[in-house]
Amino acid sequence: MTKTPKSKATPPDIATLTKAKAKVELMRLSLEMEAHNVAYYQKDAPKISDAEYDALRRRVEAIEAKFPELVTGSSPTLTVGAAPSRAFAKVQHAVPMLSLGNAFSDEEVAEFVERIQRFLRIDEVPAIVAEPKIDGLSLSLRYEHGELVRAATRGDGFTGEDVTANVRTIDDIPNRLKGKAIPAACELRGEVYMLKSDFLALNKRQEEAGEDPFANPRNSAAGSLRQKDVAITASRPLKFFAYAWGEMSDYPIDEPTQHGMLKWLDHAGFTVNPLITLCHGVEDALKFYRKIGEERASLGYDIDGVVYKVDRIDWQARLGFAGRAPRWAIAHKFAAEQATTVLEKIDIQVGRTGALTPVARLTPVTVGGVVVANATLHNEDYIKGVGNDGQPIRDGVDIREGDTVVIQRAGDVIPQVVSVVMEKRPKDAKPFAFPTKCPVCGSHAIRENGEVVTRCTGALICPAQAVERLKHFVSRLAFDIDGLGDKQIQEFYDDGLIMHPVDIFTLAKRDARAEKKLRDREGFGEVSVRNLFAAIDARRKIELNRLIFALGIRHIGEGNAKLLARHYGSFNAFRDAMLAAAAGQTAEGNSSEAWQDLNNIGGVGEIVADAVVEFFAEKRNVKALGELLDEIEVLDVEQAKSDTAIAGKTVVFTGSLTKFTRDEAKAAAERLSAKVAGSVSKKTDYVVAGEDAGSKLKKATELGVKVLTEDEWLALIEAT
Structure with a gap:
């Protein structure tokens, strides 16, 4: 299973649960685990990791141990998997395909063996077959007189899905059993899986075809097997390890043991995992577990633990099952993360x-x-x-x-x-030297004081940042160009039409000279192209604060962009000051007048100042900005009035405004020295309510804040 966000609320401590609260908690856990079972077994798209799922199950077990009277037949501790999908015919298992109990420590493994001894009333330590726990999809194969007649998934443990046609495409699964001692009827079981190398190759093909990649080999194997189109399954590199059986009309070997049956499966034509080992004693089994854990990363397939099984089948029969799991087997799980x-x-x-x-x-x-x-x-x-x-x-x-x-x-x-x-560690391993220049564009890479992150300063020219910078450049609070959304920016960048901000404003001229016109592109036409060029031309005049924000300088949001714009008033004054501040940088610091002036702006501070100056210290940023200025006009800042009726007042706009846009209303209020807030409080002076005003209007009424219609607001500011 893979990842998902953690639960939003911390679950209550089991020790504090009353019977009533325990019942509610069990119901919640049951519903949550049922949803995860469907995601894992039916949809092959798990939402949490195996470790997180195991933690949920252990919590259920702990609550049920404290309140055994709350255990029901639908408890997650008594159920297996999920109901079979309706996309496949149902198959009833002659012998249920139940799950295994889990052990997470050496002590739990020792307790498992001791329980077996107590149940069987024996002093000897039973021989244990230890096998890698393959992380794949469980499968049951029914053979009659040696011929494969049906293949089914685990499903809910009692009823699975008929995947016979798909299974016949897997080379590791024989259509006919080999040898002479073949039972008249037998259900042989194992795990469908995919090699890591095959999984990586498959995901590469998926991505090249524009399809979503699989999360892991287990999902890939399960999704490949459960295809309605057999040809898709046949094209996938599925493999199979045999390790168990269900119904057997008779055993093919005398005095059957687990280890002996695995040898018979090998002779019958199946692939049996070569790492499976017969262990004598707990320490022997744990030694195998540790050895496999060390080798896990180098194996060609995924495993998530080791399964221990009592070797003697007659003892397995006596031990039987406890709830959903056999008493004679247990899974010793690895630390999943x-x-x-x-x-x-x-x-x-x-x-x-x-x-x-x-x-x-x-x-x-x-x-x-x-x-x-x-x-x-x-x-x-x-x-x-x-x-x-x-x-x-x-x-x-x-x-x-x-x-x-x-x-x-x-x-x-x-x-x-x-x-x-x-x-x-290799003897010739050398300490890693962190770069001081951007490996993509060659711009200076700097690490701000107090920061742990090193950043490229080539905001306008670095290809690694280009697409996101362009998206930011045309965003609502920047140039706000209609028709140039994220998707269009990505397409134009991929096709080499818009690589830098200036390319937006030269697009029409270049299109006029181009052999292939924009109007000939899929999704375009004469009207849409004309509208796009008109939208671009409409933004050739831009307010200074919007341009500063559009540059994408670190720490420069809408608020700081306005602070800088208001302080310098014009683009030329702003640029000249930043270049002067950049020129004043030395190894000892910056004592230039321009730097001091920048730092003295209320609300700016040294961190913001550093970021702006570093941007202008990169000559290629300045060059790119100069090319942009050849195509646009930056408007000087209209100085705010300080003697207005709303100067210093706090205003909140709410509802759908019809007389003006929210941004226009905000800009007008700020020009008149008002403060625009996003929420209503006792400090709010006016709430301007448009159509369908909701909670903000209600709160204003409750607090006694003055509410204005749009017309009343316009009358107020026009009279100023």
Whole structure:
């Protein structure tokens, strides 16, 4: 299973539950687990990790142990899987395909063996067959007189889905059993799975075809097997391990044992996992578990634990079942969110905001139900072994290319490296040198004081940031160009039509010269192209604050853009001051008059000032900005009036405004030195209510705040 957001509310402590509250909690957990069962077994699209699902089940078991009278036949502890999908015919299992109990510690494994001894009243330690727990899709195969007649999924444990036609395309599953000692009727069981390498190749083909990739090999195998089109299943590289059986008209070997039956399955034509081992004693079994855990990352397929089964089948029959699980078998689960693998390379990715993020390229390994080939290394300090608080992490051990590392996934967290296996560090491994220039555009990469992130300063020219910067440039609070939404920007960028902001305003001229016109593109025409060019031309005149905001400078939001625009008044004054401040930068600091003036603007401060100056210190930003200014006109700031009737007043606009847009209303109020707020409080002076005004109007009435219609508001500001 994969990831999903954690529960919003912390569940109550079981120790504090009353019987009534326990009943409600069990009902909640049952509904939640039922939904996850449907997602996992029917839709092959799990929403939580195996570890999170196991935690839910353990909570149910703990509550039922405290209140046994609340256990019902529909309890999650007594059910398996989910009802079969209606897309397939139903198949009744002659012998139910039940689930396994789980162990999460060595002590629980020892207790499992002791329970067997107590139940059978024996002193000897039973021989145990230990086998890797394959993370795939359980399958039951019915053979009659050696011929495959039906194949079915687990379903809800009692009724599965008929996938016979699909199964016949899997090479690992024989259509006819080999050998002479073949029962007249038998149900043989195992796991359909996909190799990690095949999974990665399949996902690459999915992405190339524009299809959604699978989350992990288990989902991929399950989704491939449960196709209505058999040809799709046949095209997928599915494999099968046999390890169990259901109904048997008679056993094909004398004195049958689990280990002996696995050998017979191998002779009959199935693939049996070669790692399966016969263990004598708990320590022997745990030794196998630890060995498999160490080898897990290097296996070609996914496993999520080890299954222990009593070897003697006559003892299995005596032990029978307890609820949904056999008493003679148990699954010893791995820690689902951690795995060990090799860090092959450290790459630097440049994000849409210019952040340089180091990424570990790993030998692929499954962690928490997802195949992980990459993991975040967060920042320069994290690689060096320093936390965000400046304290050592991983005992101060740095991370190097070639290291063997432990990685983890926890809930929604991106896979990350949590420790380094120092005894396996290559002798020639060198400390990683973090770049001082953007690996994409070559602009200076700086790390602000007090920050852990290093950022590219080439906001207007860096290809890694280009698409997101362009989307920001045409957004509502920036140039607000109608017809240039996110999707259109992405398409134009992909086709090389708009790579930089200036390209927006030269688009019409270039289109006139182009062999293939915009009107000939899919989704366009004469009218739509004419409207787009008109919308662009309508924004050739732009307010200074909108331009400053559109540049996408770090820390410059709508508010700071207005502060800067009001202070400098014109673009030329703003640019000249920023260039002067940039020229005054030295290794010792910045003592220029322009820098001091910038820092003295109320509400700006050193962090914002640094970001603006760094933008103008990058010459290619200045060049790109100059090219843009050849195509547009930046309007000087209209100075706000301080002697108006609404100066210093707080105004809230609510409802659908018909006389003006929300942005126009806000701009007009601010020009008259009013403050525009988003919510109503006792400090609000006016609420301007349009049509369908809701909760804000109601609150204004309750607080006694003066409410104005649009006409009344216009009359108020026009009289000023």
